[in-house]
Amino acid sequence: MLLAFxxxxxxxxxxxxxxxxxxxxxxxxxxxxxxxxxxxxxERVLAEAGVRPADLTAVAVGVGPGPxxxxxxxxxTARTLAHVLEVPVHGVCSLDALxxxxxxxxAVTGDFVVATDARRxxxxxxxxxxxxxxxxxxxxxxxxxxxxxxxxxxxxARLYPEAFPDARGPERPDAAWLARGVAEGRVAVLPPEPxxxxxPDAVARLR
Numbered sequence: 408m409l410l411a412f413x414x415x416x417x418x419x420x421x422x423x424x425x426x427x428x429x430x431x432x433x434x435x436x437x438x439x440x441x442x443x444x445x446x447x448x449x450e451r452v453l454a455e456a457g458v459r460p461a462d463l464t465a466v467a468v469g470v471g472p473g474p475x476x477x478x479x480x481x482x483x484t485a486r487t488l489a490h491v492l493e494v495p496v497h498g499v500c501s502l503d504a505l506x507x508x509x510x511x512x513x514a515v516t517g518d519f520v521v522a523t524d525a526r527r528x529x530x531x532x533x534x535x536x537x538x539x540x541x542x543x544x545x546x547x548x549x550x551x552x553x554x555x556x557x558x559x560x561x562x563x564a565r566l567y568p569e570a571f572p573d574a575r576g577p578e579r580p581d582a583a584w585l586a587r588g589v590a591e592g593r594v595a596v597l598p599p600e601p602x603x604x605x606x607p608d609a610v611a612r613l614r
Contacts, residue, residue: 408458409465410488411431412449414441414481415473415501416523416562421448421456422582423456424590429583431456449484465494467589469580472523472531472545472601478601485599495511497589498597501580502533502545502561507593508584509560510539514575520555522563522571523579530563531604536598541595565593 412421418604419441431452433443471478482498488582489496502521509515517537522530524584525547532553533545546553550567550570557573564574588594 408463410449410452410463410465411582411585412445412485413469413480413501413504413580413585413588414445414477414584415469416472416477416543416579418579419444419448419479420580420585422586423458423567424455424586426590427543429586432581432583434581438535441477445480445484445490446607447476449493451562460488460492462463463488463492463494465489465497465589466492466501467497467585468599469504469582470597470600472500472525472547473501473602473605474526475601475603478603482599482601486596489599496599498599499531499585500541500545500602501585503539503541503594504580504582504588505561505577506533506535506539506541507588508577508581509575510537511584512576514577515558517558519558519560519575520553520561521561521595522550522567523551524563524566525563525604530561532563538575539593541559545602552575572602 554570
């Protein structure tokens, strides 16, 4: 029983994989309330599948790139669950989950990029081959700097059509695909450490 969730985008997404397939999934209806919504969504997914926390055998979590606050909520929750239940925790690049879904859905057939909202009028972006394998490390920059006429998966294409005219779905990570990627060995497993790519907005000042 693999519990997967991602908090790298404005919405929270949770899914449960039983080793054969995804048996329950839920996504928040409101954005930017990660801390309030993650635990209730986990409870809902487990209840829907008739699974107790003690039944879980592993946890998977999206590590971003994404905003500091959202990623912190997801990663702290994943580490805490894994520690209490004494199960492994697997990190997954959130862009990889988007790429996997795009390939599976047939949204792309050749090389493509994934671009998500990084705020500050920037995007997070990484390149993928036709099979959904990431070709480079994610970067963050202005859309004009990263512009491409090729296929672009993710919310970044909708937000900045002048830089990414060939928009493809999906727009935001789905925990169901994160779970499938880990369970089926279709994504690279990373340490459960955040991919911020830049400093947090709020920093402590030394006096």
